[in-house]
Amino acid sequence: MKRIIIIGYMGAGKTTVGKALAKELGLQFYDLDWYIESRRHKTVPQIFAETGEEGFRKIEHDMLHEVAEFEDVVISCGGGTPCFFDNIDYMNGQGQVVYLKAEPEVLCKHLKMGKTERPLLKGKSSDELLTFINEQLSRRTPFYEKARYQLDVSLMDNYEKIKISVSKLRELVGI
Numbered sequence: 001m002k003r004i005i006i007i008g009y010m011g012a013g014k015t016t017v018g019k020a021l022a023k024e025l026g027l028q029f030y031d032l033d034w035y036i037e038s039r040r041h042k043t044v045p046q047i048f049a050e051t052g053e054e055g056f057r058k059i060e061h062d063m064l065h066e067v068a069e070f071e072d073v074v075i076s077c078g079g080g081t082p083c084f085f086d087n088i089d090y091m092n093g094q095g096q097v098v099y100l101k102a103e104p105e106v107l108c109k110h111l112k113m114g115k116t117e118r119p120l121l122k123g124k125s126s127d128e129l130l131t132f133i134n135e136q137l138s139r140r141t142p143f144y145e146k147a148r149y150q151l152d153v154s155l156m157d158n159y160e161k162i163k164i165s166v167s168k169l170r171e172l173v174g175i
C-alpha cells in the first residue's frame with residue numbers, strides 16, 4: 001500500500017507535483033484543499049470568510065483524517081496543514097511525508113502565477129508578499145522539517161522541470 005503525503009509552503013508546487021506524481025504511478029490523487037471544497041460545497045476563500053481561519057483549520061483537520069485513510073494515493077496538503085493541531089505527527093504515522101521546499105523568491109514567483117485565490121495573501125503588494133512569506137516561512141519551517149523526506153525544488157523551476165521534481169521525488173521515497 002502506498003500513501004505519499006506532500007507538504008510545504010503555498011506556491012511550492014504541492015498540487016502540481018502531486019498530481020503529476022500520482023499520474024505517473026497510477027495512484028489516485030487527492031488535493032486536500034479541493035477535497036475540502038467538494039465535501040463542504042464551498043470554496044476555501046468562502047470557508048475563511050464565513051468561519052475565519054480557526055473554522056477552516058478545524059475543517060481541514062477533520063478532512064485530513066478522511067483522506068489520510070485512503071490507500072494507494074498521493075495527497076497534496078494545504079500550505080498550513082502541518083502547522084496546526086497534531087497534524088504533522090498524524091501524517092507521519094499515516095504515510096511517507098515529503099516536504100517540498102523552495103526559496104521565498106521562488107514561492108513568490110509561483111504565487112503570482114495561476115489563478116488560485118489564497119485568503120492569507122489577499123491584497124498584498126509584491127514587497128509585502130515577500131516579507132510575509134519570509135516571516136511566515138520561518139514560523140512554519142519547524143513543522144515542515146518534521147517530514148521524513150525533503151525535496152528542494154528551487155533549482156527545478158520551470159514547467160519542463162516539474163518532471164524532474166517528480167522523478168527526484170520517486171527516487172527519494174524509493175518508489
Ligand SMILES: Nc1ncnc2c1ncn2[C@@H]1O[C@H](COP(=O)(O)OP(=O)(O)OP(=O)(O)O)[C@@H](O)[C@H]1O
Nearest residue numbers: 010011012013014015016079110113114157158159
Ligand atoms: N517547478 C515549477 N516550476 C514552475 N512553476 C511551477 C512549479 N511548481 C509549481 N509551479 C506553478 O506555481 C503555481 C503554484 O503551484 P501549486 O498550486 O502547485 O502550489 P501549492 O504548493 O499547491 O500551493 P497551495 O499551498 O496554495 O495549494 C502554479 O501556477 C504552478 O503551475
Ligand SMILES: O=C(O)C1=C[C@@H](O)[C@@H](O)[C@H](O)C1
Nearest residue numbers: 010033044078079080118119
Ligand atoms: O498556507 C496556508 O495557510 C493555506 C494554503 C492553501 O493551500 C489553503 O489551504 C489556504 O488558503 C491556507
Ligand SMILES: [Mg+2]
Nearest residue numbers: 014015033077
Ligand atoms: Mg495546492
